[in-house]
Amino acid sequence: MIASLVGLGLGVAGNAQVEGPVPTQALVNVDAKSTPPASASELTVAVNGKKEPVTAWTPVLPTDAQVALLIDDGLRESVGRELSNLRNFVGNLPPGVEVLVGYMQYGHVEPEQPFTTDHTLAASALHLPAGVAGMSASPYLCISDFVNKWPASASTAATGGAAHKARFIMMLTNGVDPYNGNTGIMNQGSPYVDAAVKDAQRAGVAVYSIYFGDAGIVGGSANFSGQSYLGQIADSTGGVNYYEGTGNPVSTAPYLKMFQSAIVETYVATFDASAGANPARDLVRVKFSAGKAKLRAPQMVMAGNVE
Numbered sequence: 001m002i003a004s005l006v007g008l009g010l011g012v013a014g015n016a017q018v019e020g021p022v023p024t025q026a027l028v029n030v031d032a033k034s035t036p037p038a039s040a041s042e043l044t045v046a047v048n049g050k051k052e053p054v055t056a057w058t059p060v061l062p063t064d065a066q067v068a069l070l071i072d073d074g075l076r077e078s079v080g081r082e083l084s085n086l087r088n089f090v091g092n093l094p095p096g097v098e099v100l101v102g103y104m105q106y107g108h109v110e111p112e113q114p115f116t117t118d119h120t121l122a123a124s125a126l127h128l129p130a131g132v133a134g135m136s137a138s139p140y141l142c143i144s145d146f147v148n149k150w151p152a153s154a155s156t157a158a159t160g161g162a163a164h165k166a167r168f169i170m171m172l173t174n175g176v177d178p179y180n181g182n183t184g185i186m187n188q189g190s191p192y193v194d195a196a197v198k199d200a201q202r203a204g205v206a207v208y209s210i211y212f213g214d215a216g217i218v219g220g221s222a223n224f225s226g227q228s229y230l231g232q233i234a235d236s237t238g239g240v241n242y243y244e245g246t247g248n249p250v251s252t253a254p255y256l257k258m259f260q261s262a263i264v265e266t267y268v269a270t271f272d273a274s275a276g277a278n279p280a281r282d283l284v285r286v287k288f289s290a291g292k293a294k295l296r297a298p299q300m301v302m303a304g305n306v307e
Contacts (some may be wrong), residue, residue, distance in 0.1 A: 002184075003094045005231075009046070010069055011095050012204045015084075020062065020274060021272035021274045021303075022119060022272065022273065022274070022275060022303055022304045023055070023270055023272060023304070023306075024270070024271055024272065024273040024283075024284075024285060024301060024302075024303050024305055024306075025097070025204070025268050025269065025270050025271075025305055025306050025307040026204070026238075026268070026269050026271075026288075026297055026298055026301045026307065027060070027166055027167075027204065027206050027238055027266050027267070027268060027269075027296055027297065027298070027307055028043075028238070028266065028268075028269045028288055028296070028297040028303065029206070029238060029262055029266045029267075029295065029296040029297070030265050030266075030267065030293060030294070030295060031265075031293070031294035031295070031296070032265060033294070034201040034292070034293040034294045034295075035293060036265075036291045036293065037057060037231050037293060038056040038290065039057060039289075040051075040053070040054040040056050040145055040269070040270075040291050041054075041288070042054055042057075042291065043288060044222055044268065044287075044288070044289050045271045045287065045288050046286065046287045046288070046289075047271065047272075047273045047274075047284055047285070048273075048274075048284050048285050048287055049140075049285070051302070052073045052107050052271050052273075053197060053271065054270065055270050055271060056268070056269070056270035057131070057267055057268075057270075058165045058267060058268050058270075059078045059264075059266075059268075059305075060092035060263065060264070060266045060267060060268060061096070061099075061292060062093075062095060062096035062097045062253060062264075063096035063304070064097045064116055064165050064166055065096075065097045065098070065165055065166045065168065065191060065263055066097070066098075066099075066100070066103055066153070066165045066167050067093065067097055067098070067100070067102050067164065067168045067170065068100045068101070068104050068109075068140070068146065068167075068168070068169045068170070068175045069090065069099065069102070069122075069170050069172075070102050070103075070104055070105065070109055070139075070143075070146070070169060070170070070171050070172070070173075070214070071085070071086075071102070071103050071126075071129055071171075071173075072103075072109060072129065072136045072139055072171070072172060072173035072174065072214065073102075073103040073104055073105045073110075073129045073131075073132070073135040074104075074129065074130070074131065074132055074133055074134055074135035074136050074174075074214050074260060075129045075172065075173070075174070075213070076131060076212070076213050076248075077128060077129070077131045078089045078213075078258060079128070079135045080128050080138055081086065081173050082172075082212075082251070082252045083114055083126055083127075083255040085216070085222045085256060086123075086126050086172075086250050086252065086253060086256070087121070087123040087124075087258075088253075089121075089237075089253075089259075089260065090119055090122050090123040090126070090293060091093045091119050091120060091121075092212045092260070093119050093125045093260065093263075093297065094263075094264065096117060097117065097119075097263070098115040098116060098117055098165065099116065099117075099119060099122045099123050100112075100113065100114065100115045100116070100122070100151060101113065101123075101125045102127055103129060103130075104135075104136040104139055104142040104171075104173065105130075105133075105135055105136065105137075105142075106134075106135065106136070106137045107137040107138065107145060108142055108143060108146070109140075109142050109145065109146040110149060112125035112126075112127075113125050114151060114152075114153060115151060116153070121284075123199075127140070132162050134154050134178055134214070134215060136173065137178075137179070137215075138177045138178060138179050138192050139171060139173045139175060139195035140177055140190070140192040140195070140229070140233070141192055141196075142198040143171070143199070143200060143207065143233070144192075144195055144196045144199040145202040145283070146169075147167075147169075147196075147199050147200050147202075147205050148199055148203070150167065150203060150205075150213070153185040154191045156230065157228050160197065162188060164306050164307065165307075166184070166266065166268065166307050167203065167204060167206070167307075168205070168206050168208065168239075168263060168266075169200075169205055169207045169208065169239070170209065170210070170259055171207065171208070171209040171210070171230070172209070172210050172212050172252070173209065173211070173212065173214075173226070173230070174211060174212060174213050174214040174226045175209065175211060175225075175226030175227055175228075175229045175230035175241075175274055175306035176214060176225055176226040176229070177190045177193055177225075177229060179180055179191050179192055180192065180193075180203055180307070188229075189266040190226055190229065190297075193229045193232055193233060193291075196233055197232065197233050197237065197297070198281070198283065198300075200233065200236075200237045201236065201237060201298050201299075201301060201302070202283065202302050202305075204298075204301065204302075204305045204306075204307050205237060206220055206237050206238045206266070207233050207234055207237045207238045207239040208234060208238075208239040208240050208241070208259050209230040209233075209239070209241045209242070210232060210241075210242050210243050210249065210256075210260070211226060211227050211230060211241070211244075211248070211249070212248050212252075213227045213247070213250070214260045227241060227243075227244055231244075233271075235299070236298065236299050236300070237292050237299075238296050238298045239296075239300050240259075240262065240296070242255035242258060242259070256295065269288065269295070269297070273301070273303040273304075274303055275302075275303040275304060276303070279302075279304065281303060282302070282303075283298065283300040284301060284302070284303055285300055286298065286300065287299075287300070
C-alpha cells in the first residue's frame with residue numbers, strides 16, 4: 001500500500017491542477033494500553049471537519065521506517081553520561097529500520113552518516129556535542145531545514161527518491177527558540193516553531209523529543225519555554241515530548257525505550273482528502289477516532305501525502 005501510492009502522492013504535490021479527493025496517508029500511533037483497531041473499518045477520520053472512511057490500515061514494518069536521531073550540538077557536556085544509552089538505543093533498533101545520527105548546528109543538521117540499516121555503524125557515530133551555547137541557532141530552524149531536505153538512503157536512491165518510508169525524528173534538545181526573544185511565560189508563540197510544525201506536517205514526519213539543558217540558557221523559564229515548544233511540535237505531528245520534569249532527566253533510557261516501542265505501535269492510515277488551492281503547501285485538518293482506543297496522529301497533513 002505504501003509503495004503503490006507513492007507515484008500518485010508525488011503527482012498531487014507537483015501538479016497544482018489536481019482537484020477533488022486524493023488518497024492520503026498519515027502515521028497514527030496506538031497507545032500501548034489500547035487495543036489497536038483490527039481493520040480500517042474500525043476507524044474514522046474527520047477531514048476538515050467532515051467524516052471520511054479509512055480505506056486502509058497497515059502497521060509500519062521495520063523495513064518501512066526511518067528514524068533520525070538529532071542531537072543539539074549546544075547541549076551541556078553532562079549529556080555525555082547519556083551516550084551509552086543513546087548507543088544502546090540505536091544498536092537495538094529492530095533490524096531493517098534505517099537510522100541517521102545528526103547534530104543540530106547553526107540552523108541545519110550535520111549528519112554523521114546517511115540513513116543506514118547498519119545500526120552498529122550509526123551507534124559508533126555518536127559523540128559528545130560541542131557544548132557551545134546556542135550552537136543549534138534554533139532547533140526549529142534545524143528541523144525545518146532537515147525535513148525539507150530529508151536525506152536519501154540507499155533504498156530511496158535505488159528508486160530515484162520515489163520511495164517514502166515512515167519518518168520519525170527523535171530530538172535531544174532544550175527546545176528553546178533564542179530567536180523569539182525572552183523565555184518568559186508571556187512570550188510564548190514563535191513563528192519559527194510554527195514553521196517547523198507545518199514543514200514537518202507537510203513532510204509527514206512524526207517528531208518526538210527528550211528535553212536536555214543547553215550549555216548557555218538555564219533557569220526555570222528556559223525549561224518551561226523549551227518544553228512548551230517541544231510539546232507543541234510533538235502534539236501537532238503525532239509525536240511525544242517524553243520528559244516534562246524540572247532540570248535534566250535522570251536518564252534518557254526509559255524514554256528511548258518508549259520511543260522504540262512507539263515506532264512499532266504506529267500504523268499507516270489511508271483515506272481521501274481534497275487538496276487546497278496550492279497542493280504543494282496547503283494542509284488539511286485531520287482527527288482520527290476508533291472507539292475507546294487512544295490514538296496519536298498529526299493535526300494536519302497534506303492531501304496526497306504518502307507514508
